[in-house]
Amino acid sequence: MFRLILLLLPLFCAAHVTEPSLYGSGDNVKVLNNETLELELHSSPNCQLVQFINYFCGDCRRFAGTFKQLAWRLLAWQRVLSIYVVDCAQERNVRICRDFDIRKTPTLRLYPPGYQRTEQDVGHELDTLQPEEIYAQLAAFLAKVKYASLGQPNFEPLSALDDRQSLLNECNNSTKYIVLVYQPQSSALGRDTILGLLTWPAVFVRILSDSALFGHLGLKPNKLLIMDCLGGSLSLQPRNDSSVAYVNSVAEYLQAKGYATLMPAATTPAPDVSSHLVDEEQAAILATVLGAGPKTYRADLEQAIDKLLHIELPKARVFEAAGHLALRQLLNVLRLFSPLNRSGNVLLARLHEFVNGSSDALSGAAFQAQVQLQESMLPKVFKARRYVGCIGSAPVLRGFTCSLWTLFHYLTVQSARSSVLPAGYVLGAIHGFVSHFFGCKDCVQHFLAMADRRKLFSVATRDEEILWLWAAHNEVNQRLAGDSTEDPQFPKLQFPDLNACPKCQLQSASNTTWQLQEVLKFLKDVYDAKNLSNYGLPTANGYD
Numbered sequence: 207m208f209r210l211i212l213l214l215l216p217l218f219c220a221a222h223v224t225e226p227s228l229y230g231s232g233d234n235v236k237v238l239n240n241e242t243l244e245l246e247l248h249s250s251p252n253c254q255l256v257q258f259i260n261y262f263c264g265d266c267r268r269f270a271g272t273f274k275q276l277a278w279r280l281l282a283w284q285r286v287l288s289i290y291v292v293d294c295a296q297e298r299n300v301r302i303c304r305d306f307d308i309r310k311t312p313t314l315r316l317y318p319p320g321y322q323r324t325e326q327d328v329g330h331e332l333d334t335l336q337p338e339e340i341y342a343q344l345a346a347f348l349a350k351v352k353y354a355s356l357g358q359p360n361f362e363p364l365s366a367l368d369d370r371q372s373l374l375n376e377c378n379n380s381t382k383y384i385v386l387v388y389q390p391q392s393s394a395l396g397r398d399t400i401l402g403l404l405t406w407p408a409v410f411v412r413i414l415s416d417s418a419l420f421g422h423l424g425l426k427p428n429k430l431l432i433m434d435c436l437g438g439s440l441s442l443q444p445r446n447d448s449s450v451a452y453v454n455s456v457a458e459y460l461q462a463k464g465y466a467t468l469m470p471a472a473t474t475p476a477p478d479v480s481s482h483l484v485d486e487e488q489a490a491i492l493a494t495v496l497g498a499g500p501k502t503y504r505a506d507l508e509q510a511i512d513k514l515l516h517i518e519l520p521k522a523r524v525f526e527a528a529g530h531l532a533l534r535q536l537l538n539v540l541r542l543f544s545p546l547n548r549s550g551n552v553l554l555a556r557l558h559e560f561v562n563g564s565s566d567a568l569s570g571a572a573f574q575a576q577v578q579l580q581e582s583m584l585p586k587v588f589k590a591r592r593y594v595g596c597i598g599s600a601p602v603l604r605g606f607t608c609s610l611w612t613l614f615h616y617l618t619v620q621s622a623r624s625s626v627l628p629a630g631y632v633l634g635a636i637h638g639f640v641s642h643f644f645g646c647k648d649c650v651q652h653f654l655a656m657a658d659r660r661k662l663f664s665v666a667t668r669d670e671e672i673l674w675l676w677a678a679h680n681e682v683n684q685r686l687a688g689d690s691t692e693d694p695q696f697p698k699l700q701f702p703d704l705n706a707c708p709k710c711q712l713q714s715a716s717n718t719t720w721q722l723q724e725v726l727k728f729l730k731d732v733y734d735a736k737n738l739s740n741y742g743l744p745t746a747n748g749y750d
């Protein structure tokens with residue numbers, strides 16, 4: 207096995223690593239990016255539902271199954287609605303997520319046909335992740351829009367200006383019947399009947415909110431009436447006054463006349479967010495990591511800083527006031543305790559200097575440009591192509607958030623070793639990052655609540671700082687144990703477990719008592735810069 211791993215090592219560095227994704231081509235949603243989102247939004251004759259995600263965020267993973275099922279159900283509305291996903295955790299999508307001011311994920315936004323973004327209008331945000339509420343908010347939004355393309359509905363109630371002939375003008379090769387629905391005041395009966403009949407191209411539905419208008423059209427007042435294209439009409443008798451009964455009544459009539467519904471075939475019968483696509487290289491890394499016990503891999507620290515500098519930080523629209531301070535503190539900690547190569551150390555020092563010298567309102571775009579400029583002047587900084595200690599047994603598991611924890615623990619330990627920064631500074635920088643820049647909504651909410659409850663700003667020594675983060679992380683582990691986002695190969699245990707550190711806990715029949723001095727010793731050892739593993743990095747000439 208060891209020989210196999212040695213043979214595969216060069217591959218880790220050269221192989222193309224595909225971006226993990228929660229949605230695929232079979233999911234009834236279109237995955238868009240920096241280049242395609244605005245084009246689609248602008249050119250589509252439909253309304254558009256866009257979900258902005260970070261593939262690594264727990265809520266996005268948990269919501270993926272629900273969203274796929276919802277997208278499947280919403281196929282019935284595809285004459286008026288298109289569904290898209292944009293992953294803000296992909297480096298190429300940084301600009302678009304910044305332009306659309308995506309501060310948390312998942313974010314659901316709605317756009318009318320032909321939408322064009324402005325500073326003030328980045329879309330209509332849905333304030334829920336509950337499928338029925340999304341459905342209701344969508345219906346209300348769709349019904350407010352005037353559609354222009356052939357085959358699209360008209361939600362505007364008829365007026366006295368409409369006559370029978372203008373109604374019959376809606377007939378064409380596919381539309382063979384006009385359905386008239388009486389919609390009482392403050393009811394959505396007509397709207398929901400239109401939506402329910404979108405899969406029946408043979409009918410065009412119009413709403414009457416004034417029953418007197420039936421007379422104006424030469425018809426008797428009615429609840430639900432169907433007209434053929436020659437002007438003949440028939441009153442339909444739905445079983446009750448619900449839109450479902452109205453839709454069924456029309457559908458039965460059409461079926462009897464030989465027409466069929468055009469329910470598009472779903473490409474995804476059931477959500478699948480945990481496909482186990484493990485390639486040979488991943489399998490080799492997995493086997494090594496699982497067999498090695500707790501260890502800190504430089505590749506993970508590199509990946510965390512890489513993603514911070516290229517994705518999480520530049521997504522901010524502007525760094526100002528407390529956000530500017532948070533950026534300065536984070537860069538200060540990173541530059542002082544950098545686990546990167548020589549170029550990486552220079553990069554972090556220059557970025558820190560740049561931000562310190564910038565005005566108190568630095569744009570995310572300016573920061574991004576500075577990162578690119580500095581990197582272009584230095585030998586290659588980021589060489590890790592994969593997570594190593596943070597590798598997952600499936601593409602969307604573990605990864606970035608694992609590498610962040612690893613980096614944070616590493617930083618608290620380096621701070622205690624060096625004594626350069628005052629106690630609490632590193633935790634303050636982590637708190638600033640989470641408050642202002644972390645794109646994972648549930649992580650932010652939980653962490654900030656925990657920071658308050660566990661009195662993050664009261665730590666008095668650097669050793670306490672290490673232990674504060676350890677205890678906080680264990681609290682998160684406990685909450686997430688058994689969660690659907692857990693990697694079965696890396697179950698969420700209280701860390702370190704007895705195998706890794708037998709002296710760290712005393713176990714009695716009823717409870718576990720942590721031996722804090724032993725835990726501290728253990729953490730200082732695992733997260734010590736001297737013990738970093740270069741496994742998985744191109745280190746033939748040393749790590750430079």
Ligand SMILES: Cc1cc2nc3c(=O)[nH]c(=O)nc-3n(C[C@H](O)[C@H](O)[C@H](O)COP(=O)(O)OP(=O)(O)OC[C@H]3O[C@@H](n4cnc5c(N)ncnc54)[C@H](O)[C@@H]3O)c2cc1C
Nearest residue numbers: 264604607608610611648649652653676679680682696701
């Ligand atoms: C600040 C923060 C808050 C988060 N909050 C949430 C949340 O609210 N909801 C959610 O779904 N996800 C949250 N996450 C993500 C979640 O904690 C995990 O990162 C993710 O589920 C991946 O887990 P993992 O198995 O890779 O291990 P992780 O929990 O990411 O741990 C990474 C590595 O750290 C080591 N480790 C584990 N526990 C400790 C400890 N106590 N002390 C020191 N080292 C330890 C282990 O070697 C482990 O492999 C958060 C992440 C961060 C960085």
